[in-house]
Amino acid sequence: MTSNETPALRTLTPEKLPRSFRFILATTAAEGFGDAMARTLMPLLAVTVLGYGTGFVGVINSIGLGAFLLLGMPIGMLIDRLRDRRRAMGAASLARFLALAILAATFFAGWLSGPVVLGVAVVIGMADVVFTTAQGPVIQGIVPKEGLKLAYSRLTITDQCAGTTASAIGSAMLGLWGLPGLLCLTISSYAGSLLLQQGIPPKVASSNLNLRERRKFSDGFRTLRRNPALWSLTISSALVNAGVMLGNTVLPVFLLRDLGIAPAFFAALGIVSAVGAILGAAVAPRLSAKFGLRILRTAAALLSMPAVAMAIACQQLPGHELIWLAAQSMSWSFLVAIASVAGAEVLPRAIPAETLASVGSAQRTITLGVMPVAALLGGVLAVFTGPVLLLWIWALLAGCAALPIICTAELDAYR
DSSP: OOTTOOHHHHTTSGGGSOTTHHHHHHHHHHHHHHHHHHHHHHHHIIIIISOOOHHHHHHHHHHHHHHHHHHHHHHHHHHHTOSBTHHHHHHHHHHHHHHHHHHHHHHHHTOOOHHHHHHHHHHHHHHHHHHHHHHHHHHHHHSOGGGHHHHHHHHHHHHHHHHHHHHHHHHHHHHHHHHHHHHHHHHHHHHHHHHHGGGSOOOBOOOOHHHHHTOOTTHHHHHHHHOHHHHHHHHHHHHHHHHHHHHHHHHHHIIIIISOOOHHHHHHHHHHHHHHHHHHHHHHHHHHHHHOHHHHHHHHHHHHHHHHHHHHTTTTSSSOHHHHHHHHHHHHHHHHHHHHHTTTTHHHHHSOGGGHHHHHHHHHHHHHHHHHHHHHHHHHHHHHHOHHHHHHHHHHHHHHTHHHHHTOGGGGGOO
């Protein structure tokens, strides 16, 4: 390391991450792999085995976000009372393992039904809330503050790689051994996560339980609102997520129906998108250290507008439309990953360990709760206006995400 390196860049060295963080990365990979496999498995069982349609599949897909919206705060307050938050992560992985094992048993016994699939989806959704809520305090307990940005960058890269790998392996598994192979692989992923968590050291929280017991349901939101840096990041992320859901709702219709893109090419765009997300997560720490959090997040939001516009104008731009659609997928995911990683360390740096779970749950209730609302409203509006207007609204929301960031001087303290 040379003597002219800035302190901000020195904080990004791998030595700042303890050895035990490797187990967090490993269990994140196993969980991400299992979640991606489960998202593929559940609709396949509902449609191909039980014969349900898009309405039932939509309910399954919405359960995960609904769990964060309805249960995030109670679960966050409960986890704040735990001395060892690692046990909550383990309980979540065990719950998903058992739920998938029951699903497999009913499948092989011929007892599979709609209520069983829905019940398993509910358990997986609730366990996801518990695991995600507990993971933040666990990371805060073992990673020093100056290493948090690098830690969350590696977590995002690991999660994206796990999801992309799961898509490829899941397709191969379906071709080789069908649904039984996919079931066994999903169960094994959660079992592996549970075993890997044994390498994470326990973190003892504050023993002042009386104060925590008197906290109110709204305290997490109040704490979030009183911190200008956290509040601006929360509103900005909510605007981005609303745009994401509008895009996820209307972009498949626009590409497959209106532009006539072949399904194979549409699936390939998902791989391009994952590559963009991995690259964005990888470069976000150094870009944040160089430019500062406020400048980087503002630039990412503003550049998202032309990124979305490439999909809208792909037929008018020179060259084949697939080139511009691939550029849109990669650049959008690249910018969203930068925004996600740059600022992820603000919450654990600004909030003490004993309240991190509840404040984090309040933040996720806002940032994730807006997503099903945006998807519902976007789907209804697209029926009357067509997908193009929704794509422009997506671009506008992405650009508006810069407004709360650029107006918050407190973010200048973070790089």
